[in-house]
Amino acid sequence: MPGRIHPDDIAEVRARARIDDIVGSYVTLRKAGSGSQKGLCPFHDEKTPSFQVTPARGFFYCFGCGEGGDVITFLQKIDNLSFAEAVERLAGRTGIQLRYTDDDPGARFERGQRMRILEANAAAAEWYAAQLAKPEALTARQFLDSRGFDRAAAEQFGVGYAPRGGRELGNHLRGKGFADADLVAAALIRPQGWDFFSGRLLWPIRDSGSAVLGFGGRRLYDDDRLPAKYLNTSETAVYKKSHVLYGLDLSRTAIGKQSRAVVVEGYTDVMAAHLSGVDTAVASCGTAFGDDHARMLQRLMGNHDAFHGEVIFTFDGDAAGQKAALKVFDGDKNFIGQTYVAIEPTGLDPCDLRLQHGDAAVRELVARRVPLYRFVMSNVIAGFDLDRAEGRTAAMRAAAPLVSSIRDASLVNGYARELAGMIGLDVEEVRREVTRAAGRGPERAPRARDAEPDEAPVVPAAQLPDPADRTLAVERGTCQLMIQQPALFSPTWEDIEAADFTHPAYAAVYAAVLAARDGSNDGSAESSAGGSGWVQAVRASTPHGSGEALDHLIASLAVEPLLVRADERYVQEYAAKLRLLTTMRRIADLKSKLQRTNPVEQQTAYNQMFADLLVLENRRKSLQAASIGVD
Template identity: 80%
Template structure:
């Protein structure tokens, strides 16, 4: 295959690309003991973290959905990349110059389209930013200046300008070696060769890892043939508007540290918020904030506890803002964190607020946030005539379901009391109505972890919680994590000591890998090369990943490994004794004297072995 990456370079990428750093751009990880870190799985929805990363071994594994592997596997799965694309992206991040087994000019053409699109977007972002400094971009610079953004601010956010000529970008990128199909696939060029963006102020939209996914463009000229004030990159293999958030690359770390995300409505609002000290601000791009956006923020906040952290939406105080808040309320179940709204009474957005009243006013806007429930409740009540008894009763009945749906039950009584005060009714009457609403309110039970869609090969794996297999699993865990502590004979272990086929197959792979050297930083990489092909091999890859990230019960040494292996062999010996005793009971000592005597002698040998192994396994609990 033309352009195959040199194996030594792949090994160097695995070694230098820290898996916790890479995964940390998608998921907030917290220490979990034993050198491991935990977070909310990015591959399935969950509220309790079952996703585990062990940096020392370079592996991740989710005990909820079964996804697992190394840093290359993670990028392949999370961004839908080929193996080559994932390695190339990691090489770019770590500064590794990749070598290809055949240095052919066509190597670039052989790379995956997604990687080529990202490269084209990155080149376009640099070119757009350079155009902003040119004479034609005067009106674009004036637009920024009028909104309080100087050159330093524009450079910080990578703001650029698309010239009015209509073909300049395409000409530039073709000269850099990008093909016409790739430029069209990236949404940078239209079918007939015209640039997608013309005469527009541009903001690059990046993912949490700072890769440019697309652009958002603002209208500058009255004679622009496209009447829309804002246009965005069309849907591409890398740009999905329901998944991307502008400013996520800048806000990611602050969101994780502060367990807070501030959702504003536009590009300039994000800029104003960050420049005002609100470093957790992001905005949706060309679409309303939705479920997928919520899941992205939830993972970054790492909300392991039900009511930890907060998402704050900034809305105008007008009818449109109220409508937007109600829409967010309908999707609030997607957040583990508490949800708030920050309303500016004068109707100013964060950009105008900073411009007219300074950065402190933006920070105060966020600080004045109120719970989403309270805001929505006030809007519902506002539709009734509270001067009339029937109006107050109707308002209570309309608002009671909102109070009953509050996830934090400790707040329900407080909100019932607040509702009673707002509409002028007795608090006990309101509480009764809230109770009736709660009894009518039925919410589907959360989907159990085992019902999440799991890779089909996982059906071949043993249950990690099966107590009958705990010693086999613990032994395999030591074989994966600490192979150098075993004796040259692997403590006399045999494949038959493992009752589950997956554990037995893993042991066979361990012995085969031993021929190329035991242990070392590349032990797991070499181990995976001895798994074969097909569903069984894929299942063993999952098994290795789960064993690699699972913390050991005790700090292992050679004595501990010997005792653990003795425990496994003891269980195997006990099974052999039971089988032999069963045969003896079915053997006539008179008619089959020779066979009977041989089995009896074998039984004595097994009993002596059992006593020896029992003594050597002291201190190991099954």
């Protein structure tokens, strides 16, 4: 067993390991006056920095949770180390050779297991990197070249290669004095003695202080016995996949300075982003981005309010990418900075984008970011037909809970206004729905489907209209007139169309009326003059499958008393009312489209819709006058 670390060496470690440098590897610190620095406490969640470091005294203290101590204490707490392990790590960083009481040649390998794992990982990373230059690694080098990475890039990121033999790494590390028990604990070899990685391209995964925690390996050969394309180190005392981010060692300083982090999906994406100038890129390793990752970035960004700092996610534009975005949305409460999404319209990831379009395209991808809430809302409302009033209402009801869940109440009104613009509804209507949606989950209403203009809809009994529904009063009244007074209509039925009827039952009645007219002897409705023969002809013309439901509706329309004694002028005015309602719906739909159309990017379409709107407005005025009998 090793002895105690010599007290003089412990004192030397405390003197030479600057606490602001060590703490700064985990937390972004800013000057706070009187020679002190402040940041967000890494030991509890907070939005206002109460964690203070005083370099002159070599101490830290959090006024929020009460944690405090010197540089050794900090490292013990932040990385769950023993006292000796923390001193040994600091000694390694500061170049101090530690002395032990009653030390012996084997004591180095009997110290804390965490330190032995880190030492083994560092040795493995160095050896893997050297193997990449060997003849056997030709396939690995060709893969890197196909992804746009040269030798300098491989060296910058420490990329390595695991030979196919299966025992080379273990033999090499045993020759360096590492015991099998430590190599198994580090997940560098398997209990049977085989290397954990074989025939794979490897990326070392480091913490913010550049210590190697584990590796990620990509499959290169078709005969690889492990089918997974990517294989990561199993969880060890130092490697917890929910606590590590690939690229953090390279991006830590830039994230703190820029208060920005770009989260990509893979190792090659991190490489492509950094080589393109996006030096804040990181990626999760073998697991989805989670709450612990979010808290890690939050500490590094050092954000103090909801309007400072950005976390930008790049996702594929497919269904899997949308699902990942929704997962991030669920955990968005963990971020203090604003959360964004950057998606390449062509579906290319950052690596492919750089390969096909160059470094500038990757930088532009990040620059084109959109707020996460807007992206999620867009995906939710994409499932609804926004060209129909009922589709817009359903979309509003589905998206309103998303807006109501925004953690910063000051942003809710702004996002409600944005949602109103995306859907094409009045902002006050959307705000009322957002208020009602507070505490309620997203809803999804079925999309409305248009019937074919020449196809009479089949109407089950459950879909018969309510006779008292005032919104359908004009449609019902028109059908009454058609059945009771068909002779008062012109041969063109006052230019009424199937689209003028919004309820499928009334549309079915209108289709039956047209079919009955076309089936009469002289081609007109006057021969029946609304008598029983005409009613029977309409009933006989209903579409197959409607059964008694539509028969009952036609019968009720035939016997319900008209509001006034009808004449030709009255029929003309009533038909104008029906067509006026259709025109007003089309105006509302067109205005919604205009509201959702960018007049700069889609100038031609916008101008055409505006011209169509003017035509519809003129038609509305004409029909409004006709509906009240004004010539």
